[in-house]
Amino acid sequence: MMSKLLAILATAMLLASCDREEGASAPEQISYETVLTSTLLQVDEPHTQVFRSWQRWENFWAAHPECSNGCVFAPPYVDFDSSMVVAIFWGLEGFGCVDYAERVEAVTRHEDVTVISLREQPQQEVCHAETYAYLFLKLDRTDGNVMFVGAVPQ
Numbered sequence: 001m002m003s004k005l006l007a008i009l010a011t012a013m014l015l016a017s018c019d020r021e022e023g024a025s026a027p028e029q030i031s032y033e034t035v036l037t038s039t040l041l042q043v044d045e046p047h048t049q050v051f052r053s054w055q056r057w058e059n060f061w062a063a064h065p066e067c068s069n070g071c072v073f074a075p076p077y078v079d080f081d082s083s084m085v086v087a088i089f090w091g092l093e094g095f096g097c098v099d100y101a102e103r104v105e106a107v108t109r110h111e112d113v114t115v116i117s118l119r120e121q122p123q124q125e126v127c128h129a130e131t132y133a134y135l136f137l138k139l140d141r142t143d144g145n146v147m148f149v150g151a152v153p154q
């Protein structure tokens with residue numbers, strides 16, 4: 001009886017390992033920090049963006065004034081030698097009814113690919129104001145690909 005149980009267990013372990021490459025590692029959870037969430041920045045086209053240099057970061061802020069008279073504030077400081085910023089822009093949405101950071105389900109990295117998993121906007125109350133919804137996340141720098149999956153704005 002014990003030998004049958006061991007044989008079944010060994011077979012199950014062998015079958016489970018068939019789909020995995022030798023030495024393949026699982027994606028690791030990556031910690032991140034919210035740099036900024038929806039305020040007055042007007043980016044009306046839903047999309048995602050990755051910033052890996054101060055020049056691109058500064059140019060982005062210069063191209064998107066934060067107030068109707070065109071004033072431009074200095075972008076939040078980021079050390080791009082050790083960090084990068086990923087941005088998610090949802091376009092015009094209800095204001096104050098949802099925490100945009102809650103839409104990030106997970107941030108993982110496997111080898112040189114970083115995956116930002118986004119969830120659908122939760123059901124919300126009726127909002128009486130609208131704003132341009134966005135979220136900037138700072139994470140450890142990598143020169144590899146960044147993929148956005150799930151409820152990605154388009």
